[in-house]
Amino acid sequence: MVTTGRCRFCGRDESPGQHRAPGPKGPICADCAETGLAVVRDGEARSSAGGTTLLRLSPDAEAACDHCGRWERLTFLGFRRPLVRMRCEELESVICAACLDTAGDVINKASRGQGS
Numbered sequence: 001m002v003t004t005g006r007c008r009f010c011g012r013d014e015s016p017g018q019h020r021a022p023g024p025k026g027p028i029c030a031d032c033a034e035t036g037l038a039v040v041r042d043g044e045a046r047s048s049a050g051g052t053t054l055l056r057l058s059p060d061a062e063a064a065c066d067h068c069g070r071w072e073r074l075t076f077l078g079f080r081r082p083l084v085r086m087r088c089e090e091l092e093s094v095i096c097a098a099c100l101d102t103a104g105d106v107i108n109k110a111s112r113g114q115g116s
């Protein structure tokens with residue numbers, strides 16, 4: 001089954017002119033990156049453009065980010081801090097706030113580069 005064309009978070013197929021950021025397990029689309037940033041910011045669950053449910057993981061969940069493979073980071077004092085992560089219920093995909101930021105940047109640059 002080829003799933004690389006589908007967004008990991010809303011399950012929609014790639015459409016012409018829509019920018020996406022690639023990931024090790026599949027891309028994330030601009031809509032999901034934007035919605036995801038809002039989800040990790042305020043913790044409110046939201047529906048994606050593809051009808052899936054995007055929600056913020058509780059800090060003690062040990063689900064690794066699909067993009068960077070981490071679910072916690074070490075602070076300079078050696079404490080372990082869980083990463084803020086978003087999860088898609090239906091597709092069981094996870095992305096951390098830092099990777100959402102990166103994905104947003106990639107998509108922004110791609111859309112500027114292609115402008116008119």
Ligand SMILES: [Zn+2]
Pocket residue numbers: 007008009010011012028029030031032033048
């Ligand atoms: Zn998407």
Ligand SMILES: [Zn+2]
Pocket residue numbers: 065066067068069070095096097098099100
């Ligand atoms: Zn990550």
